[in-house]
Structure formats: structure tokens, C-alpha cells
Amino acid sequence: xxxxxxxxxxxxxxxxxxxxxxxxxxxxxxxxxxxxxxxxxxxxxxxxxxxxxxxxxxxxxxxxxxxxxxxxxxxxxxxxxxxxxxxxxxxxxxxxxxxxxxxxxxxxxxxxxxxxxxxxxxxxxxxxxxxxxxxxxxxxxxxxxxxxxxxxxxxxxxxxxxxxxxxxxxxxxxxxxxxx
Numbered sequence: 001x002x003x004x005x006x007x008x009x010x011x012x013x014x015x016x017x018x019x020x021x022x023x024x025x026x027x028x029x030x031x032x033x034x035x036x037x038x039x040x041x042x043x044x045x046x047x048x049x050x051x052x053x054x055x056x057x058x059x060x061x062x063x064x065x066x067x068x069x070x071x072x073x074x075x076x077x078x079x080x081x082x083x084x085x086x087x088x089x090x091x092x093x094x095x096x097x098x099x100x101x102x103x104x105x106x107x108x109x110x111x112x113x114x115x116x117x118x119x120x121x122x123x124x125x126x127x128x129x130x131x132x133x134x135x136x137x138x139x140x141x142x143x144x145x146x147x148x149x150x151x152x153x154x155x156x157x158x159x160x161x162x163x164x165x166x167x168x169x170x171x172x173x174x175x176x177x178x179x180x
Contacts, residue, residue: 008050015042070132070166073107074178082178083112094125096172109175117141117173123156125164132179133161134170141173 022035073094075084086107088094096118097105103120112118119139126133136143136158143156148167156162156170164170168179 002053005050005053008046008053011046012043012050015039070179072180074180075112076176076178092127095121096123097121109172112175114173114175118175122172132164134164135161144171
């Protein structure tokens, strides 16, 4: 349970307690009415917030509904079988590499068959203007892209970002990652 939800529930319980106490201990009917109304508003408001906070993690990503949007990365083996996946929902930048304790990468290829061909910080993929772009970080073995449906592989520059689309395969050294 997240902290916001816990706090919302605690406030609802406190407001209910205040409403019960005002009903039991206040003698004047007008004071009872004002007390119950005030605490009732708090109960309703924070109960709605609690429901919103409880369902926050279950919301379907907007671009997940759009079949053209990019939502995950799939590491492929030699037979094009998926061996690992990374969810990129909500991210605006993703660093690919081989993290052995000295780098901060989002897609760590350290424990893959292709680790020897991947630099510590190999490439970066950024979200800008409604599209994803990849650029090489001057890696030793380079970054290449194969457009979905095409057989030709293109080199990705370290100076000019290359737009990636759903179905493309990027090669980080020899590591193939499909864009989904």
C-alpha cells in the first residue's frame, strides 16, 4: 500500500471518529448538524482520494492502447526468441549498456550472451516530440538499426539521433533489441 493511500485512509478514519464524537458529545442540535456536515465532507473527499490512489497503479497506459506506440523493449537471441523484456512506460530517456557497478543504465546487458560487445554506456534512447530517437554514445562496437520488415541494417550516428519505430530492431554491438 502506498503512503498516499495510507494517509487518505487514516484521515477518513479520523473524520469518522470526529463525526461520531460530535454526535455523541454535542448537545446543541445546530452544533451537531455543523459537526456532522463538516466531518462528512472530509470523509467523502478523502474516501474519493483513497479510491483514486488505490487504482493509480492499475491504469492502462494511454499509448498502450495505441498499437503504434512503443511500450517495451525485447532482447532477442540468435533464433529471434525473446530472452528478456523491459517496460519503458513513463520513461523519457533510456540508457543501454553493461553495468558492472560503475554506470547507471536502464537496460543492462551485462548477463547476456552479447555482453562482450556492449560498452558500459553504449547508447541512449530519448523520447521527444511524440517519438523515440536513439543515438550511439561513441561505443566501440557501434549501434545499428534494422527497420521493421526491411533486411538492411543502418549504422546509428553518435551525432544525429535516429528515429525508432515499433517493429525496428536495434543492435547494441551484437545484442539485438526489438522495439515493441
